[in-house]
Amino acid sequence: MAEEEQEEKKKNWFWPKLDDEASAVDAAKSGAVGGGMLVLGLLLPIAFYVFSGDPVVYDYETSGGFYLSQGIQILVAALLTWRVWVQKGFVAAILLFAWVAIEVSLKLTTGQLNPGWMIAWFFALLSLLHSIRGHWKLRSLRRAPA
Numbered sequence: 219m220a221e222e223e224q225e226e227k228k229k230n231w232f233w234p235k236l237d238d239e240a241s242a243v244d245a246a247k248s249g250a251v252g253g254g255m256l257v258l259g260l261l262l263p264i265a266f267y268v269f270s271g272d273p274v275v276y277d278y279e280t281s282g283g284f285y286l287s288q289g290i291q292i293l294v295a296a297l298l299t300w301r302v303w304v305q306k307g308f309v310a311a312i313l314l315f316a317w318v319a320i321e322v323s324l325k326l327t328t329g330q331l332n333p334g335w336m337i338a339w340f341f342a343l344l345s346l347l348h349s350i351r352g353h354w355k356l357r358s359l360r361r362a363p364a
Contacts, residue, residue: 234348242355246305249349252342253299253314256321260292308353315346 236242264285298314301307322339325331331339 232344236351236355239356239359242352242359243305245348245352246311246356247303247349248345248352249307249311249314250299250303250345252318252344252346252349253295253302255338255342256314256318257292257295257299259321260288260295264288264292302349302353305353305356308350308357311346311349311353315343315350318343318346 234241234245236245267285295314295317298307298310298317301310302314318339322331322343325335325339
């Protein structure tokens with residue numbers, strides 16, 4: 219019975235304990251959720267244009283540049299998310315965390331967030347923070363002498 223209670227205490231979803239390599243890997247991979255949300259958020263304007271035919275940017279001279287830069291951002295965010303998923307991305311997790319934090323702060327200052335999105339972005343940032351913690355723990359576990 220005591221072991222079951224101890225296992226339940228370890229399964230803290232808000233701030234999990236990183237005691238061993240398995241918990242560190244789980245935390246490191248959780249950052250892919252935040253990165254994936256960033257990629258989907260960057261895909262939304264392009265998907266809106268493709269499926270509605272109504273461009274997000276009405277200045278036709280610069281709309282091509284907007285979609286090109288959006289495509290580059292999607293590729294970079296997807297690459298960083300993949301690096302986080304394969305546990306090779308300590309720096310990628312930090313970059314994604316900073317990128318999402320900047321995106322959220324810009325959306326907050328321009329009034330583009332409602333309470334539902336605020337909650338979703340909060341959990342995206344939390345997953346990226348766990349990813350940074352997990353990658354740091356994995357680095358220390360893999361460098362420790364056996």
